[in-house]
Amino acid sequence: QKEVEQDPGPLSVPEGAIVSLNCTYSNSAFQYFMWYRQYSRKGPELLMYTYSSGNKEDGRFTAQVDKSSKYISLFIRDSQPSDSATYLCAMSYQTGANNLFFGTGTRLTVIP
Amino acid sequence: DVKVTQSSRYLVKRTGEKVFLECVQDMDHENMFWYRQDPGLGLRLIYFSYDVKMKEKGDIPEGYSVSREKKERFSLILESASTNQTSMYLCASSPFDRGEEAFFGQGTRLTVV
Numbered sequence: 001q002k003e004v005e006q007d008p009g010p011l012s013v014p015e016g017a018i019v020s021l022n023c024t025y026s027n028s029a030f031q032y033f034m035w036y037r038q039y040s041r042k043g044p045e046l047l048m049y050t051y052s053s054g055n056k057e058d059g060r061f062t063a064q065v066d067k068s069s070k071y072i073s074l075f076i077r078d079s080q081p082s083d084s085a086t087y088l089c090a091m092s093y094q095t096g097a098n099n100l101f102f103g104t105g106t107r108l109t110v111i112p
Numbered sequence: 113d114v115k116v117t118q119s120s121r122y123l124v125k126r127t128g129e130k131v132f133l134e135c136v137q138d139m140d141h142e143n144m145f146w147y148r149q150d151p152g153l154g155l156r157l158i159y160f161s162y163d164v165k166m167k168e169k170g171d172i173p174e175g176y177s178v179s180r181e182k183k184e185r186f187s188l189i190l191e192s193a194s195t196n197q198t199s200m201y202l203c204a205s206s207p208f209d210r211g212e213e214a215f216f217g218q219g220t221r222l223t224v225v
Contacts (some may be wrong), residue, residue, distance in 0.1 A: 008152070044155075045215075092211060100157075100212065105154060
Protein backbone atom coordinates (compact mmCIF):
# COMPACT_ATOMS: atom_id res chain seq x y z
CA GLN A 1 0.00 0.00 0.00
CA LYS A 2 1.31 3.43 -0.94
CA GLU A 3 1.74 5.90 1.88
CA VAL A 4 -0.19 8.57 -0.03
CA GLU A 5 -3.05 7.79 -2.39
CA GLN A 6 -4.47 10.29 -4.86
CA ASP A 7 -7.07 9.80 -7.58
CA PRO A 8 -5.24 10.50 -10.85
CA GLY A 9 -8.34 11.76 -12.63
CA PRO A 10 -8.44 13.25 -15.17
CA LEU A 11 -11.06 15.67 -13.90
CA SER A 12 -12.87 18.08 -16.26
CA VAL A 13 -15.15 20.82 -14.95
CA PRO A 14 -16.84 23.88 -16.48
CA GLU A 15 -15.49 27.31 -15.66
CA GLY A 16 -16.93 28.62 -12.38
CA ALA A 17 -17.40 25.17 -10.83
CA ILE A 18 -16.22 24.22 -7.36
CA VAL A 19 -13.46 21.63 -7.57
CA SER A 20 -12.62 19.13 -4.84
CA LEU A 21 -9.28 17.31 -4.94
CA ASN A 22 -8.47 14.66 -2.36
CA CYS A 23 -5.73 12.50 -0.93
CA THR A 24 -5.72 9.77 1.66
CA TYR A 25 -2.74 8.55 3.62
CA SER A 26 -1.86 5.65 5.84
CA ASN A 27 0.80 7.01 8.20
CA SER A 28 -0.64 8.87 11.19
CA ALA A 29 2.77 10.44 11.87
CA PHE A 30 2.35 12.92 9.02
CA GLN A 31 2.02 16.44 10.42
CA TYR A 32 2.60 18.75 7.45
CA PHE A 33 0.39 18.73 4.41
CA MET A 34 1.06 20.52 1.14
CA TRP A 35 -0.57 21.01 -2.21
CA TYR A 36 1.58 21.65 -5.27
CA ARG A 37 0.36 22.78 -8.68
CA GLN A 38 2.19 21.62 -11.78
CA TYR A 39 1.48 23.14 -15.17
CA SER A 40 2.27 21.11 -18.25
CA ARG A 41 6.03 20.85 -18.90
CA LYS A 42 6.84 22.81 -15.73
CA GLY A 43 8.08 21.91 -12.25
CA PRO A 44 5.64 21.80 -9.31
CA GLU A 45 5.05 24.99 -7.32
CA LEU A 46 3.89 25.15 -3.72
CA LEU A 47 0.27 26.25 -3.55
CA MET A 48 -0.87 25.64 0.02
CA TYR A 49 0.76 24.41 3.21
CA THR A 50 -1.06 23.28 6.37
CA TYR A 51 0.13 22.05 9.71
CA SER A 52 -1.92 19.36 11.48
CA SER A 53 -5.71 19.43 11.25
CA GLY A 54 -8.02 22.22 10.20
CA ASN A 55 -8.67 24.51 7.29
CA LYS A 56 -6.56 27.12 5.54
CA GLU A 57 -7.90 29.56 3.00
CA ASP A 58 -6.02 31.57 0.38
CA GLY A 59 -8.19 33.42 -2.10
CA ARG A 60 -10.18 30.87 -4.10
CA PHE A 61 -8.27 27.95 -2.58
CA THR A 62 -9.07 26.14 0.68
CA ALA A 63 -6.98 23.30 2.08
CA GLN A 64 -8.60 20.99 4.58
CA VAL A 65 -6.97 18.32 6.76
CA ASP A 66 -8.84 15.64 8.69
CA LYS A 67 -6.23 13.68 10.59
CA SER A 68 -8.79 11.41 12.23
CA SER A 69 -9.79 10.13 8.78
CA LYS A 70 -6.31 10.52 7.27
CA TYR A 71 -7.83 12.58 4.51
CA ILE A 72 -6.88 15.91 2.98
CA SER A 73 -8.69 18.04 0.44
CA LEU A 74 -8.10 21.06 -1.75
CA PHE A 75 -11.15 23.06 -2.80
CA ILE A 76 -11.04 25.53 -5.67
CA ARG A 77 -13.94 27.98 -5.88
CA ASP A 78 -14.96 29.75 -9.07
CA SER A 79 -12.53 27.64 -11.07
CA GLN A 80 -10.78 29.31 -14.00
CA PRO A 81 -9.16 27.90 -17.16
CA SER A 82 -5.83 29.03 -15.69
CA ASP A 83 -6.38 26.48 -12.89
CA SER A 84 -5.95 23.68 -15.44
CA ALA A 85 -2.92 21.77 -14.15
CA THR A 86 -1.91 18.67 -12.25
CA TYR A 87 -2.35 19.00 -8.48
CA LEU A 88 -0.03 17.02 -6.23
CA CYS A 89 -0.56 16.49 -2.53
CA ALA A 90 2.52 16.00 -0.36
CA MET A 91 3.13 15.22 3.30
CA SER A 92 5.97 15.11 5.76
CA TYR A 93 6.57 13.99 9.33
CA GLN A 94 8.11 17.18 10.64
CA THR A 95 9.28 20.57 9.57
CA GLY A 96 12.77 20.44 8.18
CA ALA A 97 12.19 16.86 7.08
CA ASN A 98 14.31 15.92 4.14
CA ASN A 99 11.71 13.80 2.48
CA LEU A 100 8.29 14.64 1.20
CA PHE A 101 5.79 11.92 0.37
CA PHE A 102 3.90 12.80 -2.78
CA GLY A 103 0.63 11.62 -4.25
CA THR A 104 0.66 10.74 -7.94
CA GLY A 105 -1.24 13.91 -8.87
CA THR A 106 -4.72 14.70 -10.23
CA ARG A 107 -4.96 16.28 -13.67
CA LEU A 108 -7.59 19.02 -13.74
CA THR A 109 -9.01 20.72 -16.83
CA VAL A 110 -11.31 23.73 -16.47
CA ILE A 111 -13.33 24.19 -19.64
CA PRO A 112 -14.20 27.80 -20.64
CA ASP B 113 12.11 36.07 -8.06
CA VAL B 114 13.51 32.91 -6.49
CA LYS B 115 14.82 30.34 -8.85
CA VAL B 116 15.92 26.77 -9.24
CA THR B 117 17.47 26.34 -12.65
CA GLN B 118 18.13 23.04 -14.36
CA SER B 119 20.69 23.10 -17.13
CA SER B 120 18.65 21.30 -19.78
CA ARG B 121 14.94 21.01 -20.56
CA TYR B 122 15.34 18.05 -22.91
CA LEU B 123 18.15 15.52 -23.30
CA VAL B 124 18.55 12.46 -25.50
CA LYS B 125 21.34 10.08 -24.57
CA ARG B 126 22.45 6.64 -25.68
CA THR B 127 22.46 3.55 -23.49
CA GLY B 128 25.72 3.28 -21.56
CA GLU B 129 26.57 6.98 -21.69
CA LYS B 130 27.49 8.88 -18.56
CA VAL B 131 24.94 11.66 -18.07
CA PHE B 132 25.22 14.80 -15.96
CA LEU B 133 22.17 16.81 -14.88
CA GLU B 134 22.96 20.14 -13.28
CA CYS B 135 20.88 22.21 -10.91
CA VAL B 136 21.56 25.68 -9.47
CA GLN B 137 19.51 27.59 -6.87
CA ASP B 138 19.84 31.24 -5.93
CA MET B 139 18.01 31.17 -2.58
CA ASP B 140 20.93 30.13 -0.35
CA HIS B 141 18.99 27.00 0.63
CA GLU B 142 20.71 24.26 2.59
CA ASN B 143 18.60 21.37 1.26
CA MET B 144 18.66 20.22 -2.33
CA PHE B 145 16.88 17.25 -3.85
CA TRP B 146 16.69 15.19 -7.02
CA TYR B 147 13.41 13.49 -7.89
CA ARG B 148 12.20 11.58 -10.90
CA GLN B 149 8.60 11.80 -12.00
CA ASP B 150 6.91 8.99 -13.91
CA PRO B 151 3.24 8.57 -14.89
CA GLY B 152 1.31 6.65 -12.26
CA LEU B 153 4.26 6.64 -9.86
CA GLY B 154 4.44 10.31 -8.93
CA LEU B 155 7.61 11.90 -7.61
CA ARG B 156 10.22 9.59 -6.18
CA LEU B 157 13.26 10.84 -4.29
CA ILE B 158 16.62 9.79 -5.71
CA TYR B 159 19.07 11.68 -3.49
CA PHE B 160 19.11 14.71 -1.28
CA SER B 161 21.80 16.89 0.25
CA TYR B 162 21.54 19.05 3.36
CA ASP B 163 24.98 20.65 3.09
CA VAL B 164 28.01 20.95 0.84
CA LYS B 165 29.62 17.56 0.24
CA MET B 166 26.83 15.84 2.21
CA LYS B 167 24.39 13.46 0.56
CA GLU B 168 21.75 10.96 1.58
CA LYS B 169 20.11 8.23 -0.48
CA GLY B 170 16.45 8.57 -1.21
CA ASP B 171 14.02 5.87 -2.23
CA ILE B 172 15.54 4.94 -5.59
CA PRO B 173 19.31 5.70 -5.63
CA GLU B 174 20.40 2.69 -7.69
CA GLY B 175 22.13 3.70 -10.91
CA TYR B 176 22.58 7.31 -9.78
CA SER B 177 25.15 9.35 -7.90
CA VAL B 178 25.26 13.00 -6.89
CA SER B 179 27.76 15.74 -6.26
CA ARG B 180 27.48 18.92 -4.22
CA GLU B 181 30.73 20.87 -4.24
CA LYS B 182 29.10 24.28 -3.77
CA LYS B 183 26.01 25.23 -1.77
CA GLU B 184 24.09 26.50 -4.79
CA ARG B 185 24.80 23.57 -7.12
CA PHE B 186 23.64 19.94 -7.00
CA SER B 187 24.45 17.53 -9.80
CA LEU B 188 22.85 14.20 -10.62
CA ILE B 189 25.00 11.65 -12.44
CA LEU B 190 23.79 8.61 -14.32
CA GLU B 191 26.90 6.46 -14.37
CA SER B 192 25.76 4.30 -17.31
CA ALA B 193 22.42 5.38 -18.69
CA SER B 194 19.79 2.73 -19.31
CA THR B 195 16.41 2.90 -21.04
CA ASN B 196 14.57 2.50 -17.72
CA GLN B 197 16.07 5.81 -16.65
CA THR B 198 14.03 7.62 -19.28
CA SER B 199 12.01 10.02 -17.15
CA MET B 200 11.35 13.59 -16.04
CA TYR B 201 14.00 14.66 -13.52
CA LEU B 202 13.16 17.42 -11.08
CA CYS B 203 15.57 19.31 -8.86
CA ALA B 204 14.29 21.11 -5.75
CA SER B 205 15.67 23.14 -2.88
CA SER B 206 14.34 24.16 0.52
CA PRO B 207 15.50 25.98 3.64
CA PHE B 208 17.09 23.76 6.26
CA ASP B 209 14.27 24.17 8.77
CA ARG B 210 11.38 24.24 6.27
CA GLY B 211 11.82 21.14 4.19
CA GLU B 212 8.14 21.18 3.30
CA GLU B 213 8.53 24.45 1.37
CA ALA B 214 10.34 22.99 -1.60
CA PHE B 215 10.99 25.04 -4.73
CA PHE B 216 11.28 23.06 -7.92
CA GLY B 217 13.13 23.61 -11.16
CA GLN B 218 11.52 23.29 -14.58
CA GLY B 219 12.52 19.70 -14.98
CA THR B 220 14.71 17.83 -17.46
CA ARG B 221 13.01 15.36 -19.76
CA LEU B 222 15.65 12.67 -20.32
CA THR B 223 15.25 10.05 -23.04
CA VAL B 224 17.71 7.17 -23.15
CA VAL B 225 17.75 5.33 -26.49
